[in-house]
Amino acid sequence: MASWHLSIDGLRPGDSRREESLLTLADGMLGWRGNYEEGTAADYPQTRGCYLNGFYEREKIKYGEIAYGYAENSQTMLSVTDGQAIRLICNGAPLLFGETDVISSRRSLNLQTGVLDRTTSYRIPGGGVLTLRSQRLVSMARPGVAAIHWQWTADTACQLEIAPFLNGDVTNRIVQDDPRVGSGLQGRALSRPEIRWTGDVPCLTQHTEKSQLSLACAMACRISSDASAQKHQDDWQAGLRYMLRVQPGETVSLHKFCAYAWGDIQDAARHAENVIAQAADAAQAGYPRLLREQEAAFSTFWDSVGLEIEGDDDLFVGMRFNLFHLFQSAGRDGRTNVCAKGLTGEGYEGHYFWDTETYMLPFFDSTQPDIARKLLEYRYGILPLARKRSREMGHPTGALYPWRTIDGYEASAYYPAGTAQYHINADIAMAIRRYVHCTGDIRFLDEMGAEMLCEISRLYLDLGFYDPSHGGAFCINSVTGPDEYNALVNNNTYTNLMAAESMLYAAEVLHGMARRDPDAYGRLAQKIGLSSDEPDHWRQAAESIYVPREENSPLIWQDDAFQSRVPWPLSTIPKENFPLLLHYHPLVIYRHMVCKQADLVLAMLLLPHRFTEEEKKAAFDFYDRVTTHDSSLSHAAFSALASRIGNLKKAYAYFRDSAILDVEDTHGNTADGLHMANMAGSWFCLVYGFGGLDTEGDMLRFHPILPPPLKSYAFRLNWKGSVVEVRVNGNGPACRLVSGPDITILAGDRLLSLSTARTV
């Protein structure tokens, strides 16, 4: 029986920052890393972190050498007011993890219910043992609310001081020389808090200077003893203090409820009122009620996912872990998205990338369509800034989405692996297509999607050109594809084909809209000055798109000059020199025939109809030899393509790499946060790869495989409101309609009509 728990025992300073990432709790808005409430020794490695999705500070980016059109400001998701903190003083001495003698400690993340449990036994000053049991949750039912349940007992009488508090004295971790973390922000970013009390409820309000955002955090507590609460505060903190005498064997418990809100600085007072009310509400409801709400939310989630795997329990737990964190990390309010590391760490500065559209949305589309819509609404919200960016980048028309951003402005400080990644536009367009296809939410197109698709297509039409030196084909030059080890290339196949599909889809959507709702079409055309021949131009460019191919061979090149790169057999590179980007100058990497991830492989998954079986096989064989997988996004794509071409061994091996990447920290940087895109990628491996998910027109289709040593697996998909369960074992696939309207699907070439509760 595979476990629902991720458990960690003991005291392992070397792993502590990694463990904090793994044990993060979040609700899409608020994230708490797995820190110790009572604190740690000063030299115990930790990144103490509470994060609010979308809450950031900016700084003017300093460039060694400036050029026109560079991103102006960095954006850094901030470590905000610490609500985890509970000071614990026993017989006059603070108990600190890593400093006080720890007899035993065990933490366990309950993936089924969304809570984090801990039991720590401290040897207390003066002799004896104090055992602390903690459980906490970040509430899915109450976004921005978190609760801690503390309970302690000692084998000897002792004097305790328990001080739950809010700490505004927080900074981000300062990192240098690792571009995957970023160093936009150095030092303090949050103002000294304004502290106000409402009865026993303290509330801290802090703000940023440049992004002009404010956040409020309030705390309410309940204790099971009759100890009275003393208020305490200083410049940066506010909280309560309970002094109590504990008898041997006596158990006392404390509940701490925190609520967070953030927004525009001028709404600071309103945020404060809200969080005070929310914290009080939560305290009023009580911890057991919050726990039941949490269990219910996760139960619903796991039902929608329907994940089962037999034959490799580690992998099953890894998958549960991945989907758990995906669910926790996604913004749900339309103004936020999913950070590359979710709310689990400070890697990539909390930026949103194409990771969401290309890796994560397939999962959300199929299991949490409401979240999927909200994530796309975020992109619509920043469309005006994408239009502005397009002008800055020399285009008289269209929109260019930022490569990395929080607030909608481009924040990439290295354009060859940043702004040059023009494929971001197509990634968004294809995400719209997939979402609408999957949910049937045509209204989204009318309200937002069509407008985005038009501006995206305009950009590509202006970016590319009909190149006489390529037989008049439509070519796109000087871009970087998803594979950042080959930068500023011409005719990156991924970018070309994704751009072409985006333009075709935009034309198709406009055509449908004009027939379906001429008024809506007319309003859109007027709003964006759309002329009637534009879709024809997009279609023409798309139909003339260029793809670089090896002559007399099914091999497709990743870009125009890939075949001319200097060979660099991976076996000749010392193991300690991976990832290459930390050990070689970009010029060295760009010159060589080597991939961080093979974006052609990805293109074959996203646009399977564009390639023959032979081309897929040739590509897999070739790019498998030259890819380092230095990007965590790589394994999943290789696994899924291996599945498609029937290479079960590789399909399983790469799947495993993807499924356990963070649990086993195979990339060595889980300490800075979990790899969200990879986590979603492992679901993609399972469903699109093993399950062979595909569509035939508007119909779902599966071509499942069962790579050894797996005995069976199952998953559920929401297809236009019908939730279908697919179960694959040695007897082949079995499909069942879990809920929603009756539906007909294809298992291979076999038509299956599914009704509720009837298995076929």
Add this chain to the structure above:
Amino acid sequence: MASWHLSIDGLRPGDSRREESLLTLADGMLGWRGNYEEGTAADYPQTRGCYLNGFYEREKIKYGEIAYGYAENSQTMLSVTDGQAIRLICNGAPLLFGETDVISSRRSLNLQTGVLDRTTSYRIPGGGVLTLRSQRLVSMARPGVAAIHWQWTADTACQLEIAPFLNGDVTNRIVQDDPRVGSGLQGRALSRPEIRWTGDVPCLTQHTEKSQLSLACAMACRISSDASAQKHQDDWQAGLRYMLRVQPGETVSLHKFCAYAWGDIQDAARHAENVIAQAADAAQAGYPRLLREQEAAFSTFWDSVGLEIEGDDDLFVGMRFNLFHLFQSAGRDGRTNVCAKGLTGEGYEGHYFWDTETYMLPFFDSTQPDIARKLLEYRYGILPLARKRSREMGHPTGALYPWRTIDGYEASAYYPAGTAQYHINADIAMAIRRYVHCTGDIRFLDEMGAEMLCEISRLYLDLGFYDPSHGGAFCINSVTGPDEYNALVNNNTYTNLMAAESMLYAAEVLHGMARRDPDAYGRLAQKIGLSSDEPDHWRQAAESIYVPREENSPLIWQDDAFQSRVPWPLSTIPKENFPLLLHYHPLVIYRHMVCKQADLVLAMLLLPHRFTEEEKKAAFDFYDRVTTHDSSLSHAAFSALASRIGNLKKAYAYFRDSAILDVEDTHGNTADGLHMANMAGSWFCLVYGFGGLDTEGDMLRFHPILPPPLKSYAFRLNWKGSVVEVRVNGNGPACRLVSGPDITILAGDRLLSLSTARTV
């Protein structure tokens, strides 16, 4: 009669910074911009600057996003202790240019003698006019010594305070958002001076914090009146003060002598002693003696140059101006080189580029061979750092010279137009070849040159590879040629051919050395671990070098993908959008078929034997249409190639662009310093272009042309010790041996034997 003077009248605040650059005096070690000794109004635009070649401070470069192998530190040539300053107070009020009422002012740079004259008439407080005559020089005969001769007279009696002083309170100009200036350094870089007096001679010693350099500056003065000198000093300044009553019509004069030295911080005391002695010596010798020395030095210089032009006086003056500043700017001590802006301004942070080897050395080789050698010795001095850089850039062997530097470390903060310019190595190799060819200085090869050539060749052999996709030719990928509007390209023709010629030359030099001096060869081989088959590998690579060509056409492409760039007719770009680099993102520029300078055109001049006449014509016609000349290095190359292919009209037009670029400030940034490479380029246009200078084996050869409206021109060349004068007029060329051994040269196909004083 063309003038020897560059004269500037009146008070033109808008042009003042430009004028300061134009009127700079320098001796290769010390440069003084044309500032007003008495100072200016606070709001009068100026960049007050005294510079010491090679004296710099470094700062850690801040990158928006860091990557492995990036240049670590900026290097900025510092504005140093101001020795120009003489405070002038009349009837209690300071006279300041731009503040006090100026009745008339005229400045005149005497190109013939190397002095700057000025006459300024101030309306003095209380009525009346004071006329100040100033002359100054930066001594060629005494490197680091400068002298000012002040003389004043008033039409009414007045009370004067004259205070010559040394000012250590200096900073560089802070500039943002212009990559051509740089912004590595912000704020104060020099320590508070240590001030010591030796009699009436103050000496200021200041040092830098990070580069750990110190400089000393001392001053000695003489006045023609009996006013006694009072010493004055504060934290940052030290000087003398003379109080005198001037009668109407009376003339009084002051001589101020300054001496500078710099070096390692631990030699600070020695530098102070030296400059005190030098200032005192100069004062002892007296101003007239220094003036005579200066006139003699410049007379010798102009004799060696032998420049004459009839038919366009502006152009003649422009050429004199250019050669004058080249002569002033070149480091002569083997530890310094020529800054891109000489010692005339802070543009490009005082860095040394390929400009020296490719543009300036042809001039020095042929007219000042001693200076040429010293400039190459500088490159030998930084060879150990170039070896280190090669390792950082992933090469197990060889040396890679920095793209821009003062101290030998790479200082380019934007590698696509920096470290990627691997051609720097070949530029140095070809400069060695040209120098040795021109001077016959074989000893230089044995002492330094051969070692540099070997390390340069090793780098190229490791950088390139035999590419099966290019028919097995030797290819060099992911580099940037001299044309920075096409970055990170494959097979840049300029780079490929220059690298090939470097490798061939290295092999040839080793071959000759092994025969000529087997011991020296053996020592070298041992020192650098040279194996006997290395030269064969270089030769093989060179002979297999790839050149991208248009099929069935004489057109050669600048790089592998040049023909695939997006057309961008220059006529469609608004005039105010030039230079493109200040108005378009690099991605926009790189994507388009547009050149900042056409480096293929340059390759055709540096390696003329590599191209047919037809190829040259095709290249000129094609690249002339797509080149913006946004680089000041462009005009000269186009002029010279136009000469070679007989396009006299273009040859003359581009020559004019080059000759008057700074005098007329056609690039709009002369204020930040003069364009040294272009200045030398104009000489190249005249001698290699119009004069058709070429060589046949070891023999000089000329194919002169005389583009209208020129009536005649003449120049002199030093060829292995023989100084030859070439004079071209309507009757064809006339050659004469000015000095040195008899020599046989070719005028076209005609052999001419020249003996001293015999004209042919």
